[in-house]
Amino acid sequence: MSGPRPGAAALVEAAVRRGLTIATAESLTGGALAAAVVDVPGASGCFEGAVVSYSNRVKTEVLGVPAALLAERGSVDPDVAAAMAEGARRVLGTDWAVATTGVAGPEPHDGRPVGTVFLGLAGPRGATAVELQATGDRAAVRAATVAAALERLTAAILLPDNSQ
Template identity: 45%
Template sequence: MADPDPAYPAAVAVITALVQRGETVATCESLTGGLVGAAMTAVAGSSAAYRGGLVSYATDLKHTLAGVPQDLLEAQGAVAADTAAAMARGTAERCGADWGLATTGVAGPDPQEGHPPGTVFVAVVGAGAEPVVDRLALSGSRDEIRRASVQRLLERFAAVLAEAR
């Protein structure tokens, strides 16, 4: 593994661990718009572990593409812990991956569903394991919030992989 995007060093750890374990991952992204997948595929050799991803920026696509139950979206909205977990689970199933990752939240500049900018949920779901979902309260510009969301998700995933050994 060489020449990763220097902005996301955790991507190297994640891809290296997945390749060593013979496991795969898929991503479902909302506010990050594909940045998680881009960070992972910037790592040489990522094709052995990264299956692909969905960008479900619009709420209805969280249901139709990622399989988030419609009643969950209606009850909790797009910016919620359970929604993030369902996005991660759905993308792993649809992409045939061992692990699913998801990001959903508000990058700003305006609030969404009553949540202020910087409210973000990142999720990690693995086969047979309980979902790990973190609620983040980030600050900064729209770009800073999006990049911090990627970093925090990759760091959390690296930690989950280390614990799952």
């Protein structure tokens, strides 16, 4: 490894400075987001853990994503991303959690084209999700997703009303 990603370092610094704990719930990133965070020296001051929920069974049984939601819409969905983040926050007991789900390729999935990504974010006031459109091959989609997730969680933590 070539050292921590700048986005991960900013996230860890912000969370530690504010005394907040964080977690991840990952599908398409398969643990790469958690790995980026723990590459940062001092990550133990804020990072509680991760759930890699590549299968829908794990999304349901561990994170509490409603099985009916997954059956109706599939895993590449904003409500699934939000539920994943909320589940990670609950299961791991953190202030904040971010979740990744989407289509890295090489083939479309759940009727969604390659590059469709949803990031879920859960914090003290509930959970939300945003859609991203990433380009490139499988590795590029996953890397863009990790970078966007780091940025989104950092921005949420830095909002003025998140200090404790």
